[in-house]
Amino acid sequence: MQSPExxxxxxxxxPRSWGFWWRTIVTLGIYVLTNWRLxxxxxxxxxxxxxxxxxxxxxxxxxxxxxxxDINVNKSLLGSILGYGxxxxxxxxxxxxxxxxxxxxxxxxxxxxxxxVKDGRLDEExx
Numbered sequence: 001m002q003s004p005e006x007x008x009x010x011x012x013x014x015p016r017s018w019g020f021w022w023r024t025i026v027t028l029g030i031y032v033l034t035n036w037r038l039x040x041x042x043x044x045x046x047x048x049x050x051x052x053x054x055x056x057x058x059x060x061x062x063x064x065x066x067x068x069x070d071i072n073v074n075k076s077l078l079g080s081i082l083g084y085g086x087x088x089x090x091x092x093x094x095x096x097x098x099x100x101x102x103x104x105x106x107x108x109x110x111x112x113x114x115x116x117v118k119d120g121r122l123d124e125e126x127x
Contacts, residue, residue, distance in 0.1 A: 067091040
């Protein structure tokens with residue numbers, strides 16, 4: 001009777017090769033680009049829309065600018081230096097955040113634009 005087969009060693013492609021790193025960088029680049037394109041906040045003269053998603057799924061939340069009640073912007077020290085931060089937007093009749101976005105580029109500008117549109121400083125004729 002023979003003894004059962006036992007693994008001795010497993011060999012894989014070396015992570016020290018140029019081909020390994022090239023495929024890794026391309027794959028991560030495609031992921032980051034796709035993630036960047038599919039996650040956004042759009043501001044129009046009447047509504048605010050957030051799209052969230054990835055290659056397989058997607059979600060969209062829209063709210064009328066008239067319903068916006070509170071906008072919170074949080075920035076870390078590095079975020080203040082590099083111009084990014086987190087934004088949380090709440091609407092009337094909701095206890096939780098309806099729109100939230102982490103690591104958003106220029107969150108202060110978005111907040112100012114929302115207030116400008118709500119106050120009538122930016123209207124459809126000027127745009």
